[in-house]
Structure formats: C-alpha cells, structure tokens
Amino acid sequence: MKFRRINPFRQGRDRDARSLAMPFTGEARIPDRTDVVVIGGGIGGLTTALHLREVGLRVTLCEKGVVGGEQTSRSMGWVTSLGDGPGRVDLSLASAALWDGYARDCGPALTFRRDGVLLACQTEAEVERFQAWIDRHDAAGGSSILRGAALAQRLGGTVPQGTIAGACQAEAGLVDPAAIAAVLAGLATARGAIVVQNCAVRGIERSAGRISAVLTEQGPIKAAAVVLAGGVWSRRFARSLGIDLPLLTARSTLARTGPVSNGPAGCGALPVAGWNALTDGSYLVGRNDATAPLTADSFRLFRQFLPALREMGDSVALTIDRDLIASFLARRRSPLDRPGPFEAVRLLANTGDPQGAETLCRDLAQAIPAFASTHIVCAWGGVIDVTPDRVPILGETSSAPGIYLCTGFSAHGLAMAPAAGRLIADQIAGRVPLVDPSPFSMERFANRAQRTHNGM
Ligand SMILES: Cc1cc2nc3c(=O)[nH]c(=O)nc-3n(C[C@H](O)[C@H](O)[C@H](O)COP(=O)(O)OP(=O)(O)OC[C@H]3O[C@@H](n4cnc5c(N)ncnc54)[C@H](O)[C@@H]3O)c2cc1C
Structure with a gap:
C-alpha cells in the first residue's frame, strides 16, 4: 500500500460523466404495483431481473441514469474464474454456463466468446x-x-x-462491455420485465415492519421485495435503511487501442497490463492496479479493510483529493419528497488517467511487440465497489426483511453476476439456491468481528 498524488485539486476525482454504454432504447413508465423492484441497471440488477422473470415474478428495474452506464460498460470484459478464492469460484463457474444461455437467447447482439x-x-x-x-x-x-x-x-x-x-x-469468456447492458435489458424487457431509465429510487416505505412501497422520482411503486444492486451507491442507499454495508471504492483506468495485427489471443494479463481482444481487431487495455480515494467511509471502515489493503500491497495506492472533503460534508439522510443524491449524479465515473494510458501502451509494446503498431484511441476511468474480502454481498439481510442485497462485486461482476442474480431470484421465489448462499451473506462480517473480539 502506498500514497500517491496528495493533491486536493487534481483531476481524476469522481463526477457525473458521459456514458460509454450502447443506448437501450426501450421506454417505460413505472407501474403502480410489482412483485419486486430492482434498484440499479448494471450487470447485477439486469441478471437479477432476468432470473426473477424466469421464476414468474413481476419485476420493475429502476436505473437512475442509463443501463450499464457506470461500472458495467467501463470494464474490461473478462468472464473468468481462474484463480478465484472460496465463495467467488462457485459463482464464477456457475456464471459461465449462464452467459452461454444469454448468448443463445440474444443471438449475435451479445458477443460472449469463450476465447480464454x-x-x-x-x-x-x-x-x-x-x-x-x-x-x-x-x-x-x-x-x-x-x-x-x-x-x-x-x-x-x-x-x-x-x-x-x-x-x-x-474456456474463459469475454464480452464487449459497452454492449451487454443494453442487450440484456432488451432480453429482460422481451420476457416481461419493466426497465425504467432516468428513474432514481429515493427510498423505501414500510408499514407494520414490512416493505410496502418503493419511492422513485417518478412516484411510488407498491412492492413487497426490493433488490439493491446499486454498485458504488449501494452503501449510501443501504445506510438510509439502517444497513451498514462495508463497501469502499477504488478507481481504475482503461483504454481502447486502434487495430493490432497478430496480437495476443482472448484476454489476459502480464505484470505490466491486461487486455481483451475485441472482435474488430482493437483491444481494451489497462494496468493491473487501482487507486483508492480516502473518504469519510475509509476512516469508518478502516479496521475492516486493513487486511485487504495489506494483501494488495503496491497494486493499490491511496489518494487524497476534493472527494475527501465532500464526503465529510455529504448529508447522511436526504428528504424523500425532492431530488436527492441519486438524481444529482446520474452517471458516476472517474476521468481516469489518459497520459498513463499512453505510457501503458508503450510499456505493453515492450513486452508484446504487436502493440508497437497501434495507439490509444480513447481512455476512461471507472469507479469500482469493493468489500473487505472481495466477495460480493448477496441475499436478504436479517435486519431488513424484504431487502435483498446484490452488490460488492469487487471488480469481478461480469464473472459473477449471472449466478448472483439467479441466487437472489431463487431466494425470493423460495427455490433451492443454485449455489450455497452462506459465503455471501451480510452476516459474515458481523461473525468475523465477533470472532476477532473473542480472540478466535
Ligand atoms: C475499469 C474496470 C475494469 C473491470 N473489469 C472487469 C472484468 O474484466 N471482469 C469483471 O468480471 N468485472 C470487471 N469489472 C467490474 C465490473 O464492471 C463490476 O463488478 C460490475 O459491473 C458491477 O455491476 P453492478 O451492477 O453491481 O454495478 P454497476 O454496473 O455500477 O451498476 C449499478 C447501477 O445502479 C444504479 N443506481 C445506483 N443507485 C441507484 C438508485 N438509488 N436508483 C436507481 N439506480 C441506481 C447506478 O446508476 C448504476 O447504473 C471492472 C470494473 C472497472 C471499473
């Protein structure tokens, strides 16, 4: 772990950004009533919506910006389980088969290629x-x-x-991250899900201890179950429900090259960088490191994240910028009858490090000469949600019945979200879950804290 660029005015902080996602053109309004509301139209929310339809439940997905606009479209596109630790590996292995199914159902619009x-x-x-x-x-x-x-x-x-x-x-797969959300939103809609973009969820209404409605910027939706798949926003939303989600953020830069001839196959990583070979001959490339901005939450969650920071060593650098001050000034609760934080930033992203991307391309060319013939076409940043053990948090919480968490994919959401979405749908429908849900429960953090407290 190291500190980098301690400059409160530096560029690169998180902000409202331009979408890289292929547009989803389906237009919908919220219904009065549904069985389940899914908050968030990234890969986690979309796969959950698809599997909820599979079990016959009515589902409405609300996305405050555009589907796939945040992490999902800004990612590298790897779908692999190689090297995954306990818990994660079960989700990743099960997800690969589900990706095959989506690819069959979507046809050529969804490029899921098992190129390794x-x-x-x-x-x-x-x-x-x-x-x-x-x-x-x-x-x-x-x-x-x-x-x-x-x-x-x-x-x-x-x-x-x-x-x-x-x-x-x-047999590992790769996808084109810019396209997947729009294509899966189309599939979910064709199967009867309602997908509403530009529709922030502000909060939840309860009566007699149970969820009665979800309050959106377009009005209330009566529902008995809610899936929180809000990516980097999940911690903030959960806090309004009294759930203290241990999630912090990290930033990473990716770039797209021009065409490369005789480049490496499929996707992969050297110490200097990783890549994903796209079908048009260009590559997505990015370094295997990240920066973690210090915010008020970093101090609140410091003890829980310290082992992870130690383990990640120099691959993560802590940074300080204007977001630190903003995080201390942010209101912890916002009134639900007027626009709040989820409407203020429709698409949270990071400017990334375009100069770093140019250097990366040169470094990559030293290792793999095929990259010497190309250049960086564009570069962008992404903001990633991370849990202390880098395993997602999935399922109903004991403290808030009816709220199901589907978040904390820790830079591996494309690889894990299909099985995660299926697991949530299984739980809501009362079916036997696809994989053992215990490694993903929110309660694991409380149990760990208890074990540490007891000296175990
Ligand atoms: C640079 C980079 C490279 C990556 N590479 C890979 C990779 O190669 N392989 C891999 O498996 N993973 C990769 N990832 C990680 C992967 O992209 C994420 O784990 C995954 O996209 C997370 O999906 P999500 O649905 O949880 O979150 P997101 O895609 O961030 O979606 C959450 C959505 O919720 C919406 N939302 C939040 N709050 C509200 C609200 N109140 N109301 C309505 N909507 C709301 C947001 O607007 C957002 O669209 C990468 C990520 C980055 C940034």
Missing part, C-alpha cells in the same frame, strides 16, 4: 499456486499451465522477458 484467459507467471511459486487451483477447481474444464511455444502462440508470437509460464483457462 492467460495469466502470466513470473515465478515457479506462482505456477504451483495456479496448478493447485486447476487441480482443485477446473481439471476437466480445459485449464492448464502453458510454456514455450504454446505460451508464445497465445501471446502473439513471443514470450516477454521474465515470464516463465502462463496459467490458461481455455
């Missing part, structure tokens, strides 16, 4: 760790350790200096 992922190894210890993961989780799934010619072939012809092997999950 390659994670470069610099030491034999890393190779051993990946081999142990493969033996345990994916021995039959086509994952293997590549060396020599096989490795060079995946990397476009040469093996960069310092790389001794690569862990390859041949």
Whole structure:
C-alpha cells in the first residue's frame, strides 16, 4: 500500500460523466404495483431481473441514469474464474454456463466468446499456486499451465522477458462491455420485465415492519421485495435503511487501442497490463492496479479493510483529493419528497488517467511487440465497489426483511453476476439456491468481528 498524488485539486476525482454504454432504447413508465423492484441497471440488477422473470415474478428495474452506464460498460470484459478464492469460484463457474444461455437467447447482439484467459507467471511459486487451483477447481474444464511455444502462440508470437509460464483457462469468456447492458435489458424487457431509465429510487416505505412501497422520482411503486444492486451507491442507499454495508471504492483506468495485427489471443494479463481482444481487431487495455480515494467511509471502515489493503500491497495506492472533503460534508439522510443524491449524479465515473494510458501502451509494446503498431484511441476511468474480502454481498439481510442485497462485486461482476442474480431470484421465489448462499451473506462480517473480539 502506498500514497500517491496528495493533491486536493487534481483531476481524476469522481463526477457525473458521459456514458460509454450502447443506448437501450426501450421506454417505460413505472407501474403502480410489482412483485419486486430492482434498484440499479448494471450487470447485477439486469441478471437479477432476468432470473426473477424466469421464476414468474413481476419485476420493475429502476436505473437512475442509463443501463450499464457506470461500472458495467467501463470494464474490461473478462468472464473468468481462474484463480478465484472460496465463495467467488462457485459463482464464477456457475456464471459461465449462464452467459452461454444469454448468448443463445440474444443471438449475435451479445458477443460472449469463450476465447480464454492467460495469466502470466513470473515465478515457479506462482505456477504451483495456479496448478493447485486447476487441480482443485477446473481439471476437466480445459485449464492448464502453458510454456514455450504454446505460451508464445497465445501471446502473439513471443514470450516477454521474465515470464516463465502462463496459467490458461481455455474456456474463459469475454464480452464487449459497452454492449451487454443494453442487450440484456432488451432480453429482460422481451420476457416481461419493466426497465425504467432516468428513474432514481429515493427510498423505501414500510408499514407494520414490512416493505410496502418503493419511492422513485417518478412516484411510488407498491412492492413487497426490493433488490439493491446499486454498485458504488449501494452503501449510501443501504445506510438510509439502517444497513451498514462495508463497501469502499477504488478507481481504475482503461483504454481502447486502434487495430493490432497478430496480437495476443482472448484476454489476459502480464505484470505490466491486461487486455481483451475485441472482435474488430482493437483491444481494451489497462494496468493491473487501482487507486483508492480516502473518504469519510475509509476512516469508518478502516479496521475492516486493513487486511485487504495489506494483501494488495503496491497494486493499490491511496489518494487524497476534493472527494475527501465532500464526503465529510455529504448529508447522511436526504428528504424523500425532492431530488436527492441519486438524481444529482446520474452517471458516476472517474476521468481516469489518459497520459498513463499512453505510457501503458508503450510499456505493453515492450513486452508484446504487436502493440508497437497501434495507439490509444480513447481512455476512461471507472469507479469500482469493493468489500473487505472481495466477495460480493448477496441475499436478504436479517435486519431488513424484504431487502435483498446484490452488490460488492469487487471488480469481478461480469464473472459473477449471472449466478448472483439467479441466487437472489431463487431466494425470493423460495427455490433451492443454485449455489450455497452462506459465503455471501451480510452476516459474515458481523461473525468475523465477533470472532476477532473473542480472540478466535
Ligand atoms: C475499469 C474496470 C475494469 C473491470 N473489469 C472487469 C472484468 O474484466 N471482469 C469483471 O468480471 N468485472 C470487471 N469489472 C467490474 C465490473 O464492471 C463490476 O463488478 C460490475 O459491473 C458491477 O455491476 P453492478 O451492477 O453491481 O454495478 P454497476 O454496473 O455500477 O451498476 C449499478 C447501477 O445502479 C444504479 N443506481 C445506483 N443507485 C441507484 C438508485 N438509488 N436508483 C436507481 N439506480 C441506481 C447506478 O446508476 C448504476 O447504473 C471492472 C470494473 C472497472 C471499473
């Protein structure tokens, strides 16, 4: 962990931004009544809406901006489980099959390609760790350790200096992040979901201890269950319900290159950067690091996040900017009868680091010569929601019956959200859940704090 650029006026802070997402043109108004309201039209909310329709429930999804506008469209597009730890791996493995199903149902509009992922190894210890993961989780799934010619072939012809092997999950998938939300919103709508954009949810109304309505900027919707899939906004929304969600934010920069010939296959990462080969010959590229802005919540949640910060080492840098002061000044509760914080920022993103993207392209070209022939076409930033153990928080909370959480994907939402959405739908419908829900419960944080308190 290190500090970087302690400059209160620096660019790069979080702000209302331009959408990179393919537009979803379906227009809808809120209904008077529904079975479930989903808050948020990112990958978490959309997959939940799809699986709720599958179990026959009426569902209305409210998105304060445009579907996919925040993290989902600004991401790298990897759909892989390779190297995932306990809990996450079950969701990622189950999600890959669900992505196949969405791709079948959406046709060519949804490009989910199983072109594989390659994670470069610099030491034999890393190779051993990946081999142990493969033996345990994916021995039959086509994952293997590549060396020599096989490795060079995946990397476009040469093996960069310092790389001794690569862990390859041949069946890992990739998507075009800009397109997925609009396409899945179209599928959900075709199956009967109501997807309303530019419709912020301000709060929840309860009567006799149960949810009675969801209050949106367009008016109330009567409903008995709510799924909170608000990405980086989930902590703020949950606080108004008395739920203290342990979520902080991190920022990352991505860029799109021009066409590259004979570049690396599929998606992958070297120590210097990661990539996703798009179908038109261009690449999404980004460094494997992030910055974490200090905010009032960083101090409130410091103890819970300290182990994660230590583990991530230099791959995360703490920054201070104007958002620190703003976070202390922000109102903790807003009146529900007038526009509030969710309407004030329709699309939260980060300016990113365009100059850093140019350097990244040069660094990448040193490792993989194919990138020497291209340039950066555009660069952007994204703001990611992160939990202390980087495992999402899913399911109903004991403190707020009827509220289901689907959030905290910690930079792996494309890989995990389909199974997460299915799990939430299973829980609401009272079906046997697709995967064991216990690793994802909100209560795990309380139990951990209790164990620490008891010296266990
Ligand atoms: C640079 C970058 C690279 C990434 N690369 C990958 C990758 O390769 N693979 C991978 O698996 N993951 C990746 N991720 C992470 C992935 O993008 C996220 O985990 C995932 O998109 C989170 O989905 P979500 O639905 O939870 O949140 P979001 O996509 O952020 O959606 C939440 C939505 O909720 C809406 N909302 C919030 N509050 C309200 C409200 N009160 N009323 C109405 N709407 C509301 C917001 O407007 C937003 O659209 C990356 C992320 C970034 C930023």
